[in-house]
Amino acid sequence: MGMNATQLIKMANQIGAFFASQPDPAQARTEYAQHLKRQWDPQMRTALYAHLDASDGEGLSEFALQVLRDLRGQIEPRAASV
Incomplete structure (x- = not known):
């Protein structure tokens, strides 16, 4: 995989900042x-x-972290079924 954690975190935070600025949390x-x-x-x-x-x-970021934790079931790819 070409992306390291630092790049992913930066992207997650940048995108998160965009959504976090919206009026309805x-x-x-x-x-x-x-x-x-x-x-x-x-x-x-x-x-x-x-x-x-x-x-x-x-x-x-706090926003990214909160969403990643609270909505993990929606975001995380499902493990391959055995």
Whole structure:
């Protein structure tokens, strides 16, 4: 995979800042989660959660962290079924 955690965190924070500036916080969180799910490929999302689990989300903005934790079931790629 070409993306390292630092790049993913930077992107997650930049996109998060855009959505966090919207007036409705609940809608902002939902739209951010949907954006990550639609625009980020599964490897990127998996790598972001690997970083979150390994470091407790070090470097991620409060908004990004909150959405990644609260809406994990929507964003994280499903594990391949056995």
